[in-house]
Amino acid sequence: MGLMFGIVLRVPTLAIHLDRQEKFEFNKETQLFPILGLISAELNKDGPTAALEGDDGKQNTEEKVEKPFSPLSAITERHHPAVVKLISEATESQPEDVLDFEMLLYDTQPGTLGGLNEEFIFSARLDNLGMTYCSIESLIASVEADDALDQEQGIRIIACFDHEEIGSQTAQGADSNLLPAVVRRLSVLSGDKDYDFASVSSTTSQASTTDHLFSPTTTYFEESLIKSFLISADMAHSVHPNYPAKYESHHRPEMNKGTVIKINANARYATNSPGIVLVQECARDAGVPLQLFVVRNDSSCGSTIGPMLSAQMGMRTLDLGNAQLSMHSIRETGGAHDVEHAIKLFKAFFQKYTALEPTIFV
Structure with a gap:
């Protein structure tokens, strides 16, 4: 499933007044974090520690409820809870129903x-x-x-x-066998537009009539x-x-x-x-x-x-x-x-x- 959101994230550059280098450079690991929002308390209210806080914001002293075993940490621990909530709302599901996702950032300004x-x-x-x-x-x-x-x-x-x-x-890249495999399969198809492949493949006896087309000794693929x-x-x-x-x-x-x-x-x-x-x-x-x-x-x-x-x-x-x-x-x-x-x-x-x-x- 592919989801598209409005303008949610932004990667701001450093003001030129604070960096006088002629060449624009940045560290891909430490200087490409996108901004999601402000007020950390508001953003973190749905986080993994929220369940341990009382109404007054203080830590509860009650014993933690043991969680069922999971090979990986919870999705809200690996990703910001606000992002997970955004996805769950878009899919009309609960945050705990989101098992994993891939996120790609792109320019939202239309052509x-x-x-x-x-x-x-x-x-x-x-x-x-x-x-x-x-x-x-x-x-x-x-x-x-x-x-x-x-x-x-x-x-x-x-x-x-x-x-x-x-x-x-x-x-799904060009250096895979995708295109050669597709062309190989197409190269053995009959050129008769009225040929009924569904009926030919419906029984073993009928399918055998086209065995010669799929023989490894044929050169249809190479010829094509x-x-x-x-x-x-x-x-x-x-x-x-x-x-x-x-x-x-x-x-x-x-x-x-x-x-x-x-x-x-x-x-x-x-x-x-x-x-x-x-x-x-x-x-x-x-x-x-x-x-x-x-x-x-x-x-x-x-x-x-x-x-x-x-x-x-x-x-x-x-x-x-x-x-x-x-x-x-x-x-x-x-x-x-x-x-x-x-x-x-x-x-x-x-x-x-x-x-x-x-x-x-x-």
Whole structure:
């Protein structure tokens, strides 16, 4: 169950008058505590010691009631009782019914359009909810027509992963076997849209008729990987007007000028020339612009899940994303028109790939 609350916690910074360092630094262990409220007596009234106090606030001298054994200490001892009470009220339960929870703090200020002509998006988490949104919208748009899949020979997939910023090595991360496992299962399905899998799997005798599809000697999975193409869609860097020297002089993407294809000679991005040609043809069909990004030779380069998935699956891959400023800031800036650019580009990719794939020669 996911719960969302109002503005409950705040992590305040130290006033600049009290810290004259030019570089803003803080200790993650001791200086990132959020403020929940004031007046400790009020906040602690529901705490573990409340039961031992009388009406006058003095400690009771009566013997403590023995608690039943628990492998872990009570949830109100591990977390502030006020937080536990907040969760119990939101779930219409009692504090003692809350066994455990995970809490994530985020910027509560909603995203908004800005700029002279509302050409910017100011929002948290544009990286990478921006490209996630464009991917989902484009997949839906690609199948809106009644005959959208009549000539389709492949399967259109989007995969949205968690934990990319912390390494992707989780069950729901890109470095798991999630995508390969899903594609492997899909690769053995019948291409007959009228095929009744429910009836086939209803009896042992009927199920045996498809045993050959699930034989470990089949190569359907490997063949599908060779014919497939993966777009790793992750936000890209826009040229910063205050720091133009940080960018390679001939590769300075701008917001609202089209989705950015990312290239790196050290394979920090998975893009290669055949992929660029393919995406360029999709962009031509959609009528949307593209840009190229190459990091300076004397600068480090970030990476994406593109190289990771490309290595796992042996699949042709290209890295791209919409340009933005202030990546990884709590308040990022992106181009409003690039959302439409990316949706149109991905829609064309889904619709045209089956026809374009046989024309790709390396």
